[in-house]
Amino acid sequence: MTEQHIAKVFDRDLEGIQARIMKMGGLVEAAILGAAQSLASRDVELAEKVRAGDAAIDDLEVLINEETARLLALRSPTAGDLRLVLTVMKISGNLERIGDYAKNIAKRTGVLTQLPPVNGSTASLKRMAREVELMLKDALDAYIQRDAELAKDVIERDREVDQMYNALFREFLTFMMEDPRSITACMHLHFIAKNTERMGDHVTGIAEQVIYLVTGERPDETRVKADDTSVSVLEG
Amino acid sequence: MTEQHIAKVFDRDLEGIQARIMKMGGLVEAAILGAAQSLASRDVELAEKVRAGDAAIDDLEVLINEETARLLALRSPTAGDLRLVLTVMKISGNLERIGDYAKNIAKRTGVLTQLPPVNGSTASLKRMAREVELMLKDALDAYIQRDAELAKDVIERDREVDQMYNALFREFLTFMMEDPRSITACMHLHFIAKNTERMGDHVTGIAEQVIYLVTGERPDETRVKADDTSVSVLEG
Numbered sequence: 362m363t364e365q366h367i368a369k370v371f372d373r374d375l376e377g378i379q380a381r382i383m384k385m386g387g388l389v390e391a392a393i394l395g396a397a398q399s400l401a402s403r404d405v406e407l408a409e410k411v412r413a414g415d416a417a418i419d420d421l422e423v424l425i426n427e428e429t430a431r432l433l434a435l436r437s438p439t440a441g442d443l444r445l446v447l448t449v450m451k452i453s454g455n456l457e458r459i460g461d462y463a464k465n466i467a468k469r470t471g472v473l474t475q476l477p478p479v480n481g482s483t484a485s486l487k488r489m490a491r492e493v494e495l496m497l498k499d500a501l502d503a504y505i506q507r508d509a510e511l512a513k514d515v516i517e518r519d520r521e522v523d524q525m526y527n528a529l530f531r532e533f534l535t536f537m538m539e540d541p542r543s544i545t546a547c548m549h550l551h552f553i554a555k556n557t558e559r560m561g562d563h564v565t566g567i568a569e570q571v572i573y574l575v576t577g578e579r580p581d582e583t584r585v586k587a588d589d590t591s592v593s594v595l596e597g
Numbered sequence: 598m599t600e601q602h603i604a605k606v607f608d609r610d611l612e613g614i615q616a617r618i619m620k621m622g623g624l625v626e627a628a629i630l631g632a633a634q635s636l637a638s639r640d641v642e643l644a645e646k647v648r649a650g651d652a653a654i655d656d657l658e659v660l661i662n663e664e665t666a667r668l669l670a671l672r673s674p675t676a677g678d679l680r681l682v683l684t685v686m687k688i689s690g691n692l693e694r695i696g697d698y699a700k701n702i703a704k705r706t707g708v709l710t711q712l713p714p715v716n717g718s719t720a721s722l723k724r725m726a727r728e729v730e731l732m733l734k735d736a737l738d739a740y741i742q743r744d745a746e747l748a749k750d751v752i753e754r755d756r757e758v759d760q761m762y763n764a765l766f767r768e769f770l771t772f773m774m775e776d777p778r779s780i781t782a783c784m785h786l787h788f789i790a791k792n793t794e795r796m797g798d799h800v801t802g803i804a805e806q807v808i809y810l811v812t813g814e815r816p817d818e819t820r821v822k823a824d825d826t827s828v829s830v831l832e833g
Contacts, residue, residue: 534781537773544770545770546785
């Protein structure tokens with residue numbers, strides 16, 4: 362095989378893997394929206410669909426892992442090609458985790474429908490999930506277009522998601538103190554808010570991979586980290 | 598270079614990376630115990646040490662990532678050697694996340710010392726953290742000794758950690774309902790319990806990597822998954 366031929370085979374293999382990443386991204390976006398929708402409309406059937414759909418996302422990750430391993434073994438990529446393969450592995454790992462969070466949110470819908478609703482908080486949760494879904498769409502676009510600026514913008518927007526989470530955390534504390542009967546529901550809603558905020562962190566992880574892929578540099582770790590959020594709310 | 602020579606160089610490089618994994622494992626074990634200890638004894642100084650120490654764990658992960666990428670690029674390992682390199686990457690990722698959870702727990706110690714203590718719950722949390730630390734020690738031993746049986750045992754023990762978490766979740770709900778003034782502290786303690794339970798999941802992830810490394814097979818996904826715990830508590 363000539364070098365040119367090897368390069369072509371590598372590109373074709375990689376294209377196949379990238380197509381799977383995009384498919385996985387589409388499923389994960391749908392899972393985020395489905396989970397938020399099922400919660401807002403107390404739709405147990407939709408929640409069950411999201412829950413069951415996570416297996417397809419997991420399967421894609423396993424497949425991508427196998428295919429990248431095969432690519433590494435057979436094509437021994439170096440430099441930029443190797444960096445790309447490693448990036449793909451990390452992105453599929455992040456997508457799998459976001460899918461898991463969506464599934465976990467959907468699981469709680471069933472429990473929450475058996476409890477009295479808590480003051481419009483599901484609408485805020487849905488807005489937050491919608492924002493994370495848009496960030497994910499942009500992070501994947503940034504990946505396809507090798508657009509480091511768009512990726513930076515996604516990372517920036519994660520601050521807003523953290524702020525939404527902080528506001529919700531404060532709200533839940535207030536609800537629980539005002540009405541102890543709402544404690545169980547609020548604990549579940551808080552889990553959902555936290556899971557959504559963690560999804561945003563994983564979207565940020567994807568955006569950071571894009572920046573690394575394009576610039577070769579790791580972004581600064583200066584932004585407020587995930588779990589600081591509710592700590593600072595109560596310290597302040 | 599002869600093939601034998603290449604193999605020797607690969608082994609030497611890999612040994613260096615494995616030494617870093619062990620160092621990272623040691624730091625993470627210490628972080629788990631330190632976080633639990635600082636919480637139980639309301640020791641803000643120790644908590645601060647755990648918090649600051651996470652940077653060294655993160656640095657090791659970056660280093661391991663760079664070294665495995667270099668190994669892939671220069672030595673182009675295949676078959677078992679490739680599987681080993683991929684395993685090392687996943688294990689260091691798991692260790693980094695466990696370190697993050699320990700840091701997050703330590704962060705809450707400062708907040709909790711400003712709130713009235715909640716009925717002996719920090720002792721239960723410490724027991725839970727101690728169990729996770731022992732599981733991690735065994736998972737890393739299983740990795741070094743290529744001991745799939747020990748790895749399976751670690752995965753089995755994660756069920757106990759899930760049960761400890763379930764018991765704590767129920768306890769916190771009761772405390773909050775009985776005394777709404779404890780709500781803020783209980784929310785933080787619940788976070789800590791959840792973070793510890795997630796640590797157990799990542800230790801399980803390491804053990805699963807060991808099984809894959811030794812047997813070439815992925816363990817069944819039959820065990821109770823992380824976030825089902827408190828859902829089933831309230832469904833049951």
